[in-house]
Amino acid sequence: MAVGRLTSTLFLFTLLICLVIAEETVSSLVTEASAAIDARRFDTAETLYSRAIKLDEEHAGVLYCQRALTRRVQQNYEGALSDLDTCLADKGLSDRDYVYYQLKQHCEVLLATGNVDRALRELKSLKKFELSSAEQQRKTDLQSRIEAARKIKKRLPSADLAAVKELLTLTPYDLKLLNQLCAKAIEAKNTALLVEVSRKMIDSFPGDGQAMLYGAQGKMLLGDVQSAYKLARRAMDLDPDNSDYLKIFRPITQTKRKLDKIAKAMESGKYDLVVNESFEGPDIIKISVERSRCQAAVKSKHSGAVSICTAAHRLAERLRDTEAIIEILLERSTAYENADDLDSAIADVQTVLQHDQTHATARDRLSSLQTAKQLADRVDHYKVLGVSRGDDDKTIKRAYKKLAMKYHPDRAETDEQRTEFTVKFQEIGQAYEILSDPEKRAAYDRGDDLNQGGPGGFPGGFPGGFPGFPGGFQFFSSSGPQDAGSQGFRFQFR
Template sequence: MGVLRHLGPLLIISVLILFVIADETVSSLVLDAGKAIDRRNFDAAESLYSRAIKLDEDHTGLLYCQRALTRRVQQNYDGALSDLDTCLAKKDGLSDRDYVYYQLKQHCEVLLATGNVDRALRELKSLKKFDLSSAEQQRKTDLQGRIEAARKIKKRLPSADLTAVKELLTLTPYDLKLLNQLCAKAIEAKNTALLVEVSRKMIDSFPGDGQAMLYGAQGKMLMGDVQSAYKLARRAMDLDPDNSDYLKIFRPITQTKRKLDKIAKAMQSGKYDLVVGESFDGPDIIKISVEKSRCQAAVKSKHSSAVSICTGAHRLAERLGDTEAVVEILLERSTAYENADDLDSAIADVQTVLQHDQTHATARDRLSSLQTAKQLADRVDHYKVLGVSRGDDDKTIKRAYKKLAMKYHPDRAETDEQRADFTAKFQEIGQAYEILSDPEKRAAYDRGDDLKQGGPGGFPGGFPGGFPGGFQFFSSGPQGGGGPGGSQGGFRFQFR
């Protein structure tokens, strides 16, 4: 009994010491949390506040409010809202000014951000019993305006336009239920713009949410960005590998990526026939990538169906309104037309490109090249006329000319019809020899210069009184006369 009597005061002292130690520990934790906030290490600050709350659960009202601030900075709005609810309900350690501050600047803001607009309005109205400063009153008015704007737009959903939805997402960026509903609605309606906007906001607000990543992946797919879609879907699967709903979205994205990767690899390795034989049954926004590759491969391999394949790709690009793809495909098809010797169509395609972009350097260079090729194709091939090759020397060209001039001289014609043909042929031969026998003219012709053919007097080419190469023809009378044996038209040839 005496021992107990002595233990009594000691026990009381021990308990008091424990309280002091606990109080000092809470104080030190709060102090350390403040230092962590100064270093912008909010995760550490949240952890320190949590430890302080556990040490003194009966007097933690203000600690909950302080932890809520760190959670809000870390975008943990659900956690912040829970802490603020607890803090303001307890009112432990809160003065009226503290209460107004946390209610006005934190609680109602978080309620609005998470989409709890009706409750936010009620909490805001509860501040009527407090004497607010002019600054607080102005903040309350501004906040009330934003809350009511959000309520108005939410009532219009899902018929609200994209501009209104964007405004709502700005006001309530952490309303996960709303974000999920909007994404689902956008996918159902195939509304790419809405899905992209909402999923982007959802990922920003909930960076660790797998469903947000999958919505983002679907948005990227609708934009045709398969690589980004795959990265987002892969991140979602890493979070929850066994989620069957995730797999339903992940698998088709993966299959599409593999096909595009296969095509890209085949193009790089020059396996163009493999690419030409590919097909894709999916969204046009992704299919255009496949069709562009097929067009390019068909042109590079000079496939017989290159023009047809590129035309199909062009129609798809036009339907999508994808100007960049249209330009790319038209340039490819112009090459296909050129390979098929249809220079007029090739030029027309390049001119269409320049209608889209007059400064397109590649198109301008290509148009010049095609127009030169067209001029060369349209002009007489003097080498072909004389039956010689581009590399033949002057003697060979002269010999060929003389032979043909003798063969096709008009006076050797036996009928009027044949005379007309021989005359035309003879003129063509003379023109060819005039150009190819002159070194300067031949060089200019080989360069593709536009030479003015023909000269004054005599036959075209300007050689009156004879023909190039010292070849002269002397007629002894009209055709049909003759010497013995009925020879046609007295004539003889003389070479100088």
Template sequence: MKKFQFLFLFFFISIFLQSIECKSKSDLIKEGDELLSTNPNQAINTYNQAIKTDENDYYLYYKRSLAQLNLHKFRSFMSDISYSLSLNPTFSSGYFLRGRINLKLGRLDEAEADLKKSGMSAKTQLKSIKQAKKLITKYDKVLKSKPNEKTNEEKKKILDEILKLCPSFLKYLQERISISISTADLNSALFDLQTSLLTDRSDPKTHYLKGKVQGIINERQTAVESFKNCLKYDPDNKECKTEFFRTKKIMRKLEQVDRILEQNQYRKTIQLLTETIQLWDEQGRWSPESGAMMYQKRCRAYVGLSETDNALKDCESSLEIQDNYAEAWFWKGEAKIKAELWDEAINDFNKFQELDQNQSQRAQEAKRRAEIEKKKASRVNYYKVLEISEDATLPQIKRAYRTKAKKFHPDMVQGEENKKQAEKTFGKIAEAYEVLKDPEKRRKYDLGEDLLEQHNPFENFQNGGFTFNFGF
């Protein structure tokens, strides 16, 4: 039974294969033509089958070249159309088509030769070739002239005219991409990159320029891949090697920065960012977003160290590069709090909130802190009175109080005027201690509440007459 099933399957497959083989050349051409515009890849497969039936038929290679052209496979197109013409040197339509594509690719001499050899009417194409040659001569003169403010504008205008005549002229597509990068016209650069890659996906300079654009828009990982592709097609390309290793180095450093900044290792963060900013400078500052981000993070680190001048300088540098960078406005506000510029800090936090609506709560909290610090600055600073830090522990508070109380106790001072001054100073010391030794009062004081406005427990002392001891 199994043997019978196997024989039946073998017979069925044989019949199926024979049905394919039995398709005539004309049937295959017809099938390929139907697929040519909708599925050029399948059309190529069909023309391949047709070629197997007659490997010396020039027309089959011509047909396959049309499918290659629909896929923008210019090298494969040229290979097929040229082979077709070698089989039939009198094939006028083949010369005319190759001439038109050579014009599109900027191969002007080859285009002219093909169009003339075709014997077909090609006045429009020959006129375009003549115009393109004149424009190229004009462009070369501009390149040799001394660069000035109008040079890029003039070059771009000529390039637009050249590429209107020869839309896939790779050399001048790349020239226009470079100008678009230098003038920050990234949409134009991306459009021309797409055309360049369709023209020749293996051209190293196109991948190099693609990496540059990706770097500008802060897509560092994809930029690395583009530089890698450049080196794949040209292993000795110095520009690609430099950018490949430099971009990878920047990526490693920035990953490390993010990690150590969260660990509050501010000094090390500043060192790493200074090195990375230098690398960015060496790259020609071609990624504004990266530069703005690095200055902002260094600003944040300086805020952590209370180095307000450096912090403000870096946040300003960040905003000079990208004035709508919300995070830079936030840390500029934090630096202003450290610098005791509370109203300016609140303005910066308002700008931060305006630029990033999703950070409203963070902005509100920052503004509240600025208001609290402003309020605290208008009253006695108990920490300064006892000469302790704001994170002092209770034992440290007690020691500071004991030292100050002994020094400024009125009984230790001679003379009426000196005694009055000592009483006043001692009153502030005792007041500070009364608040800071009590966790709840200290918490409220740190939040900006005026605890002693309603009732001053030391008012009797201020009027004289008290009993004091150093018991705790």
């Protein structure tokens, strides 16, 4: 009984299919295909024409021509060429305008696919038509393009890049030519040629795995590892077991993993890990690793930061990579600053500004470094008095008195010591003059250039009193105040 029900179900299903097929005529399919073309759904139109061809293969010449149009729009030029070959072999085509249009389309497809000799022969068949002036002009233009492509193809592989670009424009769907040019570019390590041809190949054959791999190799030669990996990954997804694909995919994957590892370490602050990384490969990719090593060395204040950044700078100079040069010089300037070599730090920033006078970061950094240099070159008055920047006036005054007593020239026991004490005594006085005055001290802390007067640094001159003590110090020699400094100092409190 169950078998009977199953047989009945199969019968009804078969009958339904027969009814559907009976209702689906060539005419209805062509009507649907035309509507699909109007809606720019060319893949749907292609499918409908294919079904119509199966229903009436004996009179399918026109249908092949129509399907060729949909395939051409979808960049399936090989399929379009096959359909046009079949279409034009149909002796039943008689409409003059229709035949002329299909012959012209055939010539264009032959040219696009690189069949230039066939295209020229086909073009001659248009002579049997009485062409209007517009049709004759289109024929002449097409002939010029075919002959130009033919001329360049004869010059290969010695044609220059400009000629190759022109040829690729004329014959963008010549897969054999594209493969040959890519292989030649890789062999010659011609980055410009490989990038140009592989880009055109991917545009013309978006689903071709070999095109993707050539594109990936071109991206690698440009140092764009992430884009190279994406293209290679797509190729592998199309054919996972292809050993030739794997040979290209594996090194790209290894390089990507290394760069990802470095990027992750930088983000997480593991700078020592980055500094210890190395990379053996094309300089265009190596520069990315060396830039990261330089940055990591500076951030971690690695003892070898200057030498690491210098090596990276040499590589960037060799590649003429201005962006990398600027970044590395700014990093190295920080490394020099950390090593208290402000002159070298300033020189690196000035070199950056030679590359780009408007570089905002470099301009700000130069100003900051020049201020630091001025501060480093001047006397550290806090250090002279043995106090810190945050100490109050009372602490500064106490330190000043103590040092003034210790280094007063009258305490010197020898002429050599007198000279030493005199210099030291003047430094102490100059330091106190600035740090005891709130306005001068604030200006000094800002790094302002203070006009600090004569070498003594004392208001009124050296023998005229000693500021900071109640009543001051008076200095005398055995001959009286006028001769102070000529026969030895003595001092007393007032």
